[in-house]
Amino acid sequence: xxxxxxxxxxxxxxxxxxxxxxxxxxxxxxxxxxxxxxxxxxxxxxxxxxxxxxxxxxxxxxxxxxxxxxxxxxxxxxxxxxxxxxxxxxxxxxxxxxxxxxxxxxxxxxxxxxxxxxxxxxxxxxxxxxxxxxx
Numbered sequence: 001x002x003x004x005x006x007x008x009x010x011x012x013x014x015x016x017x018x019x020x021x022x023x024x025x026x027x028x029x030x031x032x033x034x035x036x037x038x039x040x041x042x043x044x045x046x047x048x049x050x051x052x053x054x055x056x057x058x059x060x061x062x063x064x065x066x067x068x069x070x071x072x073x074x075x076x077x078x079x080x081x082x083x084x085x086x087x088x089x090x091x092x093x094x095x096x097x098x099x100x101x102x103x104x105x106x107x108x109x110x111x112x113x114x115x116x117x118x119x120x121x122x123x124x125x126x127x128x129x130x131x132x133x134x135x
Contacts, residue, residue, distance in 0.1 A: 001064055007043035007081060016081050023108045027090045027101040031083040032109050039078055042067050046086040055091050062098050077111045
């Protein structure tokens with residue numbers, strides 16, 4: 001993930017915990033705070049309760065990839081700091097469960113939006129063939 005999109009300082013995490021809003025699910029907790037910029041910044045916290053170092057790193061890699069995909073598609077409203085905190089049950093979750101958990105939390109926090117089509121995508125054809133016309 002690009003450096004400008006990451007939360008790096010402990011002070012940032014403390015500020016988000018103190019001032020931000022939170023939503024929870026079986027797998028994750030989401031903390032959100034508006035940041036006043038045109039882009040989002042992301043942080044991931046996975047404690048030792050989730051598992052050993054190999055398991056924790058796997059969980060973090062999956063969450064980073066999911067956030068990268070959602071950010072690239074424009075599915076997350078811009079201008080927020082987001083922190084995802086993994087719960088122990090996350091160690092045994094599949095990528096599909098990761099995806100539905102993150103999307104559910106983003107939906108509940110009103111940050112999930114429809115992906116924007118790329119600028120170079122061809123426009124959909126306004127005319128369609130009816131069933132009677134040969135095609």
